[in-house]
Amino acid sequence: MLDKARYIVVEGPIGAGKTSLTRRLAERLDGQPLHEQPELNPFLAQFYQDPERWALPTQMHFLFQRIDQLATLTESFEKHQRIVSDFVLDKDPLFASLNLANHELALYQRVFESVKPVSTPKPDLVIYLQAKPETLIERVRRRGMEAERRITEQYLERVADRYARFFYQYDAAPLFIVDAEVLNPVDHDDDFELLLERLRNMRSYREFFAYAG
Numbered sequence: 093m094l095d096k097a098r099y100i101v102v103e104g105p106i107g108a109g110k111t112s113l114t115r116r117l118a119e120r121l122d123g124q125p126l127h128e129q130p131e132l133n134p135f136l137a138q139f140y141q142d143p144e145r146w147a148l149p150t151q152m153h154f155l156f157q158r159i160d161q162l163a164t165l166t167e168s169f170e171k172h173q174r175i176v177s178d179f180v181l182d183k184d185p186l187f188a189s190l191n192l193a194n195h196e197l198a199l200y201q202r203v204f205e206s207v208k209p210v211s212t213p214k215p216d217l218v219i220y221l222q223a224k225p226e227t228l229i230e231r232v233r234r235r236g237m238e239a240e241r242r243i244t245e246q247y248l249e250r251v252a253d254r255y256a257r258f259f260y261q262y263d264a265a266p267l268f269i270v271d272a273e274v275l276n277p278v279d280h281d282d283d284f285e286l287l288l289e290r291l292r293n294m295r296s297y298r299e300f301f302a303y304a305g
Contacts, residue, residue: 093266093294094121097216098169100176101265103183104221104272105251106243107228107235112278113221114178120288123174126161131237133157139191140242147191151200155184155207162212169213181212182264186254215265217291221272222256225249268294271302 094100100117102110111127118125130136133153139146158181168175188200223231229245259267268291270277277284290301 093217093268094288094291098174099165099213099215100174100217100219101180101215102176102178102219102221103180103255103259105223105228105255106240106248107231108221108223108272109231109276109278110178110221113219114176116278116284118176121174121176123176124168126164126175126177126179128154128161128179129157130154140240143191144193147193148196148200151184151188151192152203154187155200155204158184159207159209162209165213177215180215180218180264181208182262183255183258186258187251190250190254217268217294218262218265219268219270219291220255220259220262221270223252223272225252227273228252263297266294267298269298269300271300274302 100121100123102114102117104110114125114127117123133150135146135150135153139150158179162181165175185201185204188197188204192200225245225248228248228251229243232240232243232248259269270287275283275287277287287301290299
């Protein structure tokens with residue numbers, strides 16, 4: 093599966109390690125990384141301070157940022173580049189439904205349906221990193237980003253739950269689910285090499301990867 097995949101996406105909740113794994117996979121596979129850029133969202137820090145006030149502009153900025161980034165995919169594919177990304181656009185409504193009030197969500201949904209690309213390439217492979225909220229909050233605290241300082245474990249619990257529901261139903265691309273609670277392919281070389289091996293030997297449309305015992 094891995095060797096044939098030209099468009100690979102690594103996904104997961106905040107703190108799961110998706111951006112770091114995306115970077116490492118892109119380096120190993122000679123791919124072009126495509127990263128979300130939360131540091132460029134001028135509303136994000138305010139959102140964590142006052143979610144009700146800043147959820148809508150934060151969400152709209154992320155939506156248009158992701159669309160602009162995906163617009164570069166066609167050019168990359170024309171150059172026969174492999175793409176390794178840390179987001180799928182389909183998950184954007186996940187955060188909208190989590191953070192927006194009903195009337196704001198209705199507005200967001202109208203905008204989303206109006207502006208989402210008609211012909212965005214479908215990923216050849218999606219890698220979904222799972223971890224418990226207490227592990228996620230520990231990793232968020234460890235990386236020490238100022239904008240994330242006010243994230244709570246309760247919020248991450250809700251995010252992780254929405255991700256689990258989203259990928260439970262996800263069938264748009266082959267899905268490889270990684271237990272990032274016990275596996276650390278970002279920091280541990282053995283886990284990373286084992287992940288690559290399992291991805292190369294992936295045969296089913298949906299597989300789960302964790303230590304056997």
